[in-house]
Amino acid sequence: MGGYKLKYSNLQIMRKSYAKLPDVVALPSLTEIQKKSYDDFLQKDFLPEERKNVGLQSLFAEIFPVVSITKKLEMHFVHYSFGVPKYTIIECKRRGMTYQVPFKVTLRIKAPNDIMKE
Numbered sequence: 259m260g261g262y263k264l265k266y267s268n269l270q271i272m273r274k275s276y277a278k279l280p281d282v283v284a285l286p287s288l289t290e291i292q293k294k295s296y297d298d299f300l301q302k303d304f305l306p307e308e309r310k311n312v313g314l315q316s317l318f319a320e321i322f323p324v325v326s327i328t329k330k331l332e333m334h335f336v337h338y339s340f341g342v343p344k345y346t347i348i349e350c351k352r353r354g355m356t357y358q359v360p361f362k363v364t365l366r367i368k369a370p371n372d373i374m375k376e
Contacts, residue, residue, distance in 0.1 A: 315338075
């Protein structure tokens with residue numbers, strides 16, 4: 259019976275396999291797949307004008323513009339951005355806090371006299 263190696267950062271772990279058939283395809287790193295999916299959803303490493311219409315960008319594009327009941331005001335989505343975290347990941351772990359980053363959305367309100375406000 260064979261085994262396979264899993265690599266976590268700089269640590270390698272040997273796992274014993276009890277399968278009767280040999281592995282045909284290596285197991286993908288499920289954590290890496292999840293992290294890539296999350297990064298694709300956020301698109302935080304792209305400038306607002308470079309973002310594809312997927313993930314959060316797609317969600318905001320689908321929801322906006324929002325029009326008031328009287329049809330006199332419209333709220334348009336401009337862009338979103340992420341701020342600088344107050345604490346590092348290590349500092350958050352040490353303090354028993356969750357890791358958080360400010361999330362800012364810029365919206366524009368269009369009034370009847372076509373004055374735009376952000």
